[in-house]
Amino acid sequence: MRTKLTFRYILMIAVSVIILLGSAFMILTYVENEVDNNDTAIPAVFTYNFVDEIESTDNGEVIISEDGKAALLEENGWIQILNTEGYVTQGFNEPDNAAKHYAPTELILNYLFSGYEENYFFDVGKTVDNIEYVVAMPKGNWNRYIFEMDQEMIQKFLFIMFILAVIVFSLMGFIFSQRIASPVAEVIGGVERLSAGDYKINYKENGLYKKVFASLNHLAARLKTSQTEREKTKKQREKWISNISHDLKTPLSTIKGYSEILSDTEYDLSPEEIKKYSEIILTKSVYMEDMIEELRLNEKLMHNGIHLDKEAVNLTVFIKEMITDILNHPSYSDRNVDFHSDDENLTFNCEKDLMKRAVENLIYNALIHNDSDTKLEISISEVNRDILIDIKDDGRGMSDEELDNLFNRFYRGTNTKDYKGSGLGMSIAKEVIEAHCGEIEVISKLGKGTQIKIKL
Numbered sequence: 001m002r003t004k005l006t007f008r009y010i011l012m013i014a015v016s017v018i019i020l021l022g023s024a025f026m027i028l029t030y031v032e033n034e035v036d037n038n039d040t041a042i043p044a045v046f047t048y049n050f051v052d053e054i055e056s057t058d059n060g061e062v063i064i065s066e067d068g069k070a071a072l073l074e075e076n077g078w079i080q081i082l083n084t085e086g087y088v089t090q091g092f093n094e095p096d097n098a099a100k101h102y103a104p105t106e107l108i109l110n111y112l113f114s115g116y117e118e119n120y121f122f123d124v125g126k127t128v129d130n131i132e133y134v135v136a137m138p139k140g141n142w143n144r145y146i147f148e149m150d151q152e153m154i155q156k157f158l159f160i161m162f163i164l165a166v167i168v169f170s171l172m173g174f175i176f177s178q179r180i181a182s183p184v185a186e187v188i189g190g191v192e193r194l195s196a197g198d199y200k201i202n203y204k205e206n207g208l209y210k211k212v213f214a215s216l217n218h219l220a221a222r223l224k225t226s227q228t229e230r231e232k233t234k235k236q237r238e239k240w241i242s243n244i245s246h247d248l249k250t251p252l253s254t255i256k257g258y259s260e261i262l263s264d265t266e267y268d269l270s271p272e273e274i275k276k277y278s279e280i281i282l283t284k285s286v287y288m289e290d291m292i293e294e295l296r297l298n299e300k301l302m303h304n305g306i307h308l309d310k311e312a313v314n315l316t317v318f319i320k321e322m323i324t325d326i327l328n329h330p331s332y333s334d335r336n337v338d339f340h341s342d343d344e345n346l347t348f349n350c351e352k353d354l355m356k357r358a359v360e361n362l363i364y365n366a367l368i369h370n371d372s373d374t375k376l377e378i379s380i381s382e383v384n385r386d387i388l389i390d391i392k393d394d395g396r397g398m399s400d401e402e403l404d405n406l407f408n409r410f411y412r413g414t415n416t417k418d419y420k421g422s423g424l425g426m427s428i429a430k431e432v433i434e435a436h437c438g439e440i441e442v443i444s445k446l447g448k449g450t451q452i453k454i455k456l
Contacts, residue, residue: 043137046075047123054081056129064092077120077137084132094136102134110134183209190216199224248291251284294424297357308351308435315348315387315456316341316380322360323378332367340379346387348456350436358432361425362391362452370395374449389454398444406442 053068062081069092072079078093086102099106110122120136127133187209190201199220203213258277261267269277323339326332366376374395381388398406407430433440433454444450 043121043135044123046071046077046137047125047135050079050133050135051125051127054127054131054133056127056131062090062131069093072135075137077135079136080134082132082134098136107134183212187212187216190220194220194223197227199227248288251287255281255284255288294428297428308354310349310351312347312349313352313355315346315389316344318352318356319359319378319380319389322356323363326360326363326367335367335372335376336374337367337376337378340377342381346380346382348387350456351432354432355436358429359389359454361429362454365425366391366393366395366450366452387456389456391452391454392449393451394449397446397448397450399446403442403444 050068050071053065053071055063055065057063064079068079072093078091078095078098080088080091080094080098082102083089086104086107088098088100088102091098102110107122107124111124119139121139123135123137125133125135186203190203190213193199193201194216201216201220203217205214205217258281262269262274262277320339320341323337327335327337363376363378366374370376370393374393377390377392379390379392381390407427430440433456436456438454438456440455441453442450443453
């Protein structure tokens, strides 16, 4: 930018000088061309060239050529031949009131100030034979001026020209600086507005600072989008924290209540009641422990603070055993789950516990958030040395909003009201798969079902 500004300033000065010199050159060229093309129209030039039209004979007679006479008639001019004493010896086309004698001073005065009713220019010429002649030409559009300047006037003239040059270049510099300063002021103003949190700016992207204005507009748009996302994430986080607090408070209340009963001597509890209450406390404690562990794992994954202790795992057997364990759970024993594999020995190096948590989260998510009659199809295959895991259901599906926020740590969908948990299952699954350099894609349509594609 600095180089461009410097170049423009130098270019402005150079262009100004070139324009001035070019104008002077063109004027001088024009005048020179006019003189060259119109010699006969300039009285002094006409008189100087007329010497070729005058000749003298051996007996002293002076002859004006026919071409010379024709030129005089064409210009409405006239000529007089003088002897050494200034008397007119002959003439051509002269007016009746033309002088018959010229003193040297009269010739000078006529040359300087014209004569004969100020209608003619007078010029004096002399041939190589010392024949002196006077040519008079009508003034027409021509005029003759005499300038007299002493040293003081020349100094004043140069001073005035200097002042004029200073004024002109100062004005040009002011205009140039305005063209630079105004956009700079706009840029500074835009930065100040952005720093104050005002992102509603839209500059015209033109001129010297076109890229700067484009960058400001782009930055404003990104900051505005970021602000919207921050506000959205903040609300989701607040809601998420509220839900987590509630989900932890509920089992904690249960644990506290049964613990008070067990520790209170006023209650006469049977061994069966003691066992029952203890099992409830244990179940709720495990639930809270799992939730806290999930929060801790999410924090590590979010900051890349987890070490992957990889081992070769047969994913076909791995997923099949996982599905069997899930279906053996009383809550999901009646669910319709189909598993299919093209190869019984698809091996992949992974952190076994983390991969189990990720895939389990995805399967549980499909079971928990759908009706009991939902059909779940799980398949695993190998394509171009990539292992593909597909989890597909014909359940409720998701809206566009839910799909867009599916992997957001702080987002809970509209169909999770009856489900307690951290809400981090999908986020953890995605981060675990990506930690293994894998990819996950979710396709869903409300009322049509959901498909999760994993590529390892």
